Amino acid sequence: MTVTVRQPGLQTTIQSRPRTGLRHLGVPSSGPADPLSMALANRLVGNAAFEPALETTLTGVALEFHAEATIAITGATAQCSLNGQAVQQHATVAVVSGDVLVVGAAEAGVRSYVAFAGGLLADRVLESESTYLPAAFGGYKGRALIEGDDLSLATVSSKMVFAETPAEFRLPILHAWTARAGTSSETTRLRHAERLFDQKLTVASRSDRMGIKLDGEPFEIESDRQMPSVPSFPGTVQCPHDGSLYVMSVDAGTTGGYPRVAKITRMDLHMLGQLRPGNSLRLIERNDDDAARELLEKHAYWRAWLPDIAEVI
Amino acid sequence: MRSAGDDLLSISVDDVAAAQGLAADLRKSGDWIEAVAGVDSVVVRFDIASIHRADAEKRLIDAAANISEPAAKSSVIVEIPVVYGGESGPDFDLVCEKLDLSGRELIDLHCGEYTVDMLGFTPGFAYIGGLDERLKIDRLPEPRQLVPAGSVGIAGGRSGLYSLPGPGGWPLIGRTSKKLFDPKSDEPFTLAAGVTVVFREVDSL
Numbered sequence: 057m058t059v060t061v062r063q064p065g066l067q068t069t070i071q072s073r074p075r076t077g078l079r080h081l082g083v084p085s086s087g088p089a090d091p092l093s094m095a096l097a098n099r100l101v102g103n104a105a106f107e108p109a110l111e112t113t114l115t116g117v118a119l120e121f122h123a124e125a126t127i128a129i130t131g132a133t134a135q136c137s138l139n140g141q142a143v144q145q146h147a148t149v150a151v152v153s154g155d156v157l158v159v160g161a162a163e164a165g166v167r168s169y170v171a172f173a174g175g176l177l178a179d180r181v182l183e184s185e186s187t188y189l190p191a192a193f194g195g196y197k198g199r200a201l202i203e204g205d206d207l208s209l210a211t212v213s214s215k216m217v218f219a220e221t222p223a224e225f226r227l228p229i230l231h232a233w234t235a236r237a238g239t240s241s242e243t244t245r246l247r248h249a250e251r252l253f254d255q256k257l258t259v260a261s262r263s264d265r266m267g268i269k270l271d272g273e274p275f276e277i278e279s280d281r282q283m284p285s286v287p288s289f290p291g292t293v294q295c296p297h298d299g300s301l302y303v304m305s306v307d308a309g310t311t312g313g314y315p316r317v318a319k320i321t322r323m324d325l326h327m328l329g330q331l332r333p334g335n336s337l338r339l340i341e342r343n344d345d346d347a348a349r350e351l352l353e354k355h356a357y358w359r360a361w362l363p364d365i366a367e368v369i
Numbered sequence: 370m371r372s373a374g375d376d377l378l379s380i381s382v383d384d385v386a387a388a389q390g391l392a393a394d395l396r397k398s399g400d401w402i403e404a405v406a407g408v409d410s411v412v413v414r415f416d417i418a419s420i421h422r423a424d425a426e427k428r429l430i431d432a433a434a435n436i437s438e439p440a441a442k443s444s445v446i447v448e449i450p451v452v453y454g455g456e457s458g459p460d461f462d463l464v465c466e467k468l469d470l471s472g473r474e475l476i477d478l479h480c481g482e483y484t485v486d487m488l489g490f491t492p493g494f495a496y497i498g499g500l501d502e503r504l505k506i507d508r509l510p511e512p513r514q515l516v517p518a519g520s521v522g523i524a525g526g527r528s529g530l531y532s533l534p535g536p537g538g539w540p541l542i543g544r545t546s547k548k549l550f551d552p553k554s555d556e557p558f559t560l561a562a563g564v565t566v567v568f569r570e571v572d573s574l
Contacts, residue, residue, distance in 0.1 A: 079405045080392060081558055082488045082532070181552050191492050191533050193552035241371035241379070284525060285489065285496065287405035287412040289377060297510070310405065311489040313508065313538065319374025322417065347375035348417040355418060366418050 057209040059125070059172075061201045062156065063118035070178045070195035070207075072185035073106035079310040085290055086186040086194065089265050089306050090167055090329025092227055092358075093131035095368040097171035099361065100128035100148050100219045105368045107175035108185040108195075112168045114332075116159035117201070119170070121151045125209055126173035126216040132165030132330060133229050146221035165229035165330035174210035189265070190307060225361040231335050235324040236342040236350065237293065242315040246295065247276040252318055253341040257301065261333040265307040268331050274299030279315050288312035290328070291320035303328060323351040326369050370426055376402075376417045378425060380433050381410050385486045385498060389562045390436045400428055406487055406562070408496070443564050446482075449530070449545050450571040451521055453479070457544035457574070464506060464523070464540050476570055478504055479523070479542065485564045486527065493532030493550030495560045500526050512538035519544045521568075528568070530560070546574040 061068075071094065074087030088094035088111055095105035103109075110117060116134055129136050129145045136143050137158045143149050145168075151157060159168050178185035178195050187195025196205060243249050251273070260269035277295045288294070292304045294314040303320060304312065305328045320328070321342055331337060342350065351369075358365040373379045382388050388406035395404035395413060403414040411433075415425045453476045454461035465475050478501045486498045500523060508524045513536060516522075520531040522539025529539045532549035549559045560566065 076402055077396070079403050080396070080488065080562075082490055082492045082494050084491075182557070188492075190535050191550065191552060198552070238372070238375050240373045240377075284408045286379075286407045286410065287489065289374070289403070289412075289414055291374060309490040309494075311407070316373060319377065321375045342375070344372060344375050344422055348422065351375075351418055 057123045057211060059122065059207045059209060060120045061117070061203055061205040061207065062120050064201040064203055064205070065112050065115040065117040067113040068117045068201045069111050069187040069189065070108050070176055070185060071111045071187060072108040072178065074306065075182055075184045075186065078182055079287065082310050083182055084188065084308060084310055085306050086188040087184065087306055088169065088329065090131060090169070090326050091368050092326040093167070093329070094169045094171070095362055095364070096146070096221055096225065096227065097128045097130040097169040100130075100146070100221065101126050101171050101173040102214065102217065103171060103173065103175055105362065105364050107171065108178045109169055109171040109176065112159055112170070114166055115161050116168060117170065118156060118158045121155045121157070122153050123209065124153065125151050126212075127151060127157065128171050129159055129168055130221070130227075131168040131229070132162035134162050134168055135160035146226055148216065148219050150216055162332070164231060164332070166332050167329050172209050173216065174212035177208040177210055188307065222361060225358070229330055233327055233331060233335060234338045234340050235327050236321040236347060237318045237339040238321060238342055238344055238347055239318055240316050243317045245278045245315045246317055249317070251275070253339050255338065257337045257339070259331045259333050259335045259337060263331060263333055265305055267305045267308050268303045268328060270301040270303065270337060272301070275301070277315060277317075285311040285313045286316070288316060289319075291322070291325050292316050293318040293320065321347040321351070323347070323354045323369055370430065373412055376414055377412055378415070378429055379410050379412045380429055382433065384409065386439060387436055389487065390439050391433055394432055394437050395429075398432070405489070408486060408498070439563070443561070446565045446567060447547070447560060448567050448569055449547050451543040451545050451568050452571055452574055453543040458521070458542040460509070460540035461542045464542055467506060468503060470503065475504070475542065479528070480568045480570055482565060482567050483528065485560050485562055485566060487562045488558065488560065491533050491535060492552070493558050493560065495530040495532070495549065497528040497530065497566060498526065500528060506540060508538040509540055512536050516541065517544065519546060519549070521545060544574065
């Protein structure tokens with residue numbers, strides 16, 4: 057029950073459940089940068105939301121199967137093929153031994169997710185199979201895949217059921233994004249803090265699983281280099297001395313030494329995984345009460361297709 | 370009590386021991402997704418889908434008013450052999466110049482016994498407080514892209530031990546061969562908050 061990596065792409069990793077409860081030891085969450093797309097892929101093959109699956113980066117991946125399998129591809133918009141014949145994203149695909157699956161380069165978004173019925177077998181470290189590259193643990197030997205790696209599939213007994221993501225649950229992958237965000241007690245260190253919101257920011261090239269740099273007119277920030285490191289979380293928006301904005305993502309360190317001037321709301325964090333250099337991002341202000349209410353509304357909407365949505369976003 | 374985002378609350382406490390004690394209490398309570406101590410604050414992440422913000426604030430304030438007595442101080446002493454300066458401490462000369470110290474003075478002031486304030490940043494990175502006032506220095510204006518594992522930095526009155534290779538903004542004065550994090554081990558973390566460490570000068574790693 058193996059799958060051989062023929063072309064690994066820029067950075068393809070096994071991701072699974074985010075790590076929680078370990079930040080006080082310096083262990084970040086890791087897990088899928090876009091957990092909603094990963095859950096959608098796993099849903100199609102009958103898995104729980106965080107069954108270990110592949111996350112690609114910009115350039116896709118090519119896989120050769122040595123066994124029958126049922127797979128699904130979601131996330132970044134990409135041309136996908138099986139033995140050279142086009143296959144759809146957001147639908148289950150049956151593969152047999154000898155088949156070659158190609159997930160093409162991302163045309164919109166950054167990360168595609170490839171899920172396998174039963175899931176991938178992977179290294180479980182600190183309570184999750186998610187790969188955490190900076191410390192080289194989890195997933196497949198703690199690293200991104202390279203050509204020739206043999207991935208192992210879990211055995212599944214149940215018969216494949218064809219499924220497609222209903223149109224209303226196909227997460228739109230955009231070029232212009234809006235994310236709801238709130239202020240924090242340190243927002244007051246910014247001059248013209250109102251410019252945080254409703255301004256077009258541009259995703260910079262220095263953007264990865266650690267975080268996303270946003271370009272825009274620099275902020276004036278009152279800060280000193282003696283600020284102690286403080287606990288920080290995915291979605292925390294830092295403003296370093298140069299006045300740029302940096303959004304911490306799933307692999308970001310657990311502390312930060314710069315003022316935390318905003319936070320992307322929990323409900324919209326999944327977008328961080330698809331923000332592509334050059335895309336625009338507009339932050340829309342939400343107070344904490346509205347952010348909680350709208351999260352429940354978002355859960356209610358998605359629950360019709362993803363019953364475990366509250367674990368996902 | 371301060372907001373740090375839609376699902377985050379931050380509460381100020383007196384000192385690093387109170388922060389560690391409160392965060393440990395909060396983790397034990399099971400009410401929080403995360404409870405993480407800073408040097409003078411604790412930040413919690415809570416499930417806004419099931420806990421109302423006002424309830425979370427009340428629980429946090431109650432817990433902060435009744436912090437458990439810290440467990441007896443760990444008797445473990447971890448020796449950290451350090452090669453100072455040269456390739457091992459690329460900012461050593463710069464730090465000496467900025468602080469107006471000779472190399473010998475810097476090493477003598479840095480060697481000695483300290484207590485780990487907290488782990489954080491990356492798995493196993495240790496913040497170690499209690500540096501002599503004369504060693505107080507700012508972070509680098511621009512962080513380094515790649516700091517080698519084992520690097521010993523100082524900033525803001527603390528030493529920082531880099532457990533992994535990666536980016537970092539602390540001026541580096543030396544390096545240790547002590548392994549600080551090993552994911553394959555049953556005990557992946559060499560250090561913990563409250564543990565005593567001793568920096569000792571060695572000639573080579």
